[in-house]
Amino acid sequence: MSLLYLFHKPFQVLTQFTDSRGRDTLANWLDIPDIYPAGRLDHDSEGLLLLTDDGQLSHRITHPDHKQPKTYLVLVEGQPDDNALKALTKGVTLKDGPTRPARVRRITSPRVSDRDPPVRYRANIVDTWLEITITEGRNRQVRRMTAHVGHPTLRLIRTAIGQWTLGTLAPGEWRRETIHMPRTIRSTPARARRDRPRRKPE
Template identity: 65%
Template sequence: MSTLYLLNKPFHTLSQFTDDQGRATLADVIDVPDIYAAGRLDYDSEGLLLLTDDGALIQRISDPRHKQPKTYWVQVEGSADAAALRALREGLVLNDGPTRPAQVRLIAPPAIPPRDPPIRERRQRPTSWLELTLREGRNRQVRRMTAQVGLPTLRLVRAAIGAWRIDGLGPGEWRRETLHAPVPSGRQRPRPTRRKRS
């Protein structure tokens, strides 16, 4: 049995508990001792981060061999047309090699709070929202992929890792779930036991 903490990481918060430059860290939003993040989420990205004190569980979740799909809500600058979506679905060649095909679809703006601070929008440029799912995790991959198809990322929110989702969690909120069996490639549905607000 393991305990997992689901945190909705706010914008401009590091995926670690300390920082020598005075930036916001996980210590500002979750007060559970001796837990660590299973993977990372960029400082300028928001959304789901999984934490636990179980080293084997961290390895199981974050190891690329286990192919935990990660789903993102991505607000991009410009109108996402069929050609851009097709290119993302087929896979792109980035400067560190070809990507795997992504699952992607155009979505309505998700029901999430506005970002603080808000994104910078240009009056003459529309924006679009995409739901994009990857089974790999390169550095700033989503941003690089959308930029390559002419859709710069304005806001990036990780909505899910495997079966775990940020549903019901506002920025800086978290909940605890108890796992009663090993994580089988992201398909186990964990049991919620407690919810906290910062």
Template identity: 60%
Template sequence: MSRLILLNKPFGVLSQFTGGKDGERDTLAHLVDVPGVYAAGRLDKDSEGLLLLTDDGRLQSRIAEPRYKMPKTYLAQVEGMADDEAIDRLRRGVELKDGKTAPAKVEAIEPPALWDRDPPVRFRKSVPDCWISLTITEGRNRQVRRMTAAVGLPTLRLVRWQVGDWTLEGIGSGETHEVQI
């Protein structure tokens, strides 16, 4: 039977079990003590949220490989106000240095009830910010950050909330939840 572990990866943690600069403190090794599981996909060190770990190579491929177009939903706190034009551009796909992105599902949302981030996101009284929900089916390097920047909304905080049918619902930062598959 395959194992699938949902991890709420904290900010500052690498999506790997070895090779961090701070020993184990900045890798998955200090959060997950389950032998033989590997990350299905990646989250940048400065991104938070849902990371799926499995011991099943086929499942890992189905989750991580772009050809399977597994939807991934992100909650992004962005600098500036997401107006209709910016949201429409994201929905249609934006031109990046490595080509145009596929259309995304995007909507402005109320600030979500999330855990505190350590360190906190910088706050500037003179610059407004807002939250958007963005669902993509590609997996380019730093794609969501590059997409929001391309429409004039630099990302301040990025949380992957959902991958396929799996969500972070009820999983605190640094916590895991094993599901039966």
């Protein structure tokens, strides 16, 4: 049995527990000892972040072999035409190579929490919401993909990782789930402990 924490990471919060520059980190939002992110989410992105103290569970979530699909709500600049969406769906070639095929569709404006600060409003430029699902996790991949087809990302909210979804969590909220790992896999403590000191006994 393992514990998994689903957290709605707000905008401009680092996915780490300490920062030498004094920026907002997970420590300001989660008072749960000995948990660590299973994967990352960019400082300027929002949405679902998974955390656990179980190294095997973290590995199963993040390892490329498992190809956990990740779904994002993406506000882009302009109005992507069918050719742009087709290119994203088939995969585009970035500096670090071609991306895998993705699921991409236009959506009506979703009900999302206000962002602080908000996306800059420009009266003469139309924005479009897309839902994009990818099965890989390169650095800033979705942003680079939309920029590649001429539509920079203005806001990005991750709503799902594999079977786990953001649901009704508001920014800064979290919930806990109990995960029953296969018997052939034994839980071990997470290895990525460099950025978070252990709590001293009181």
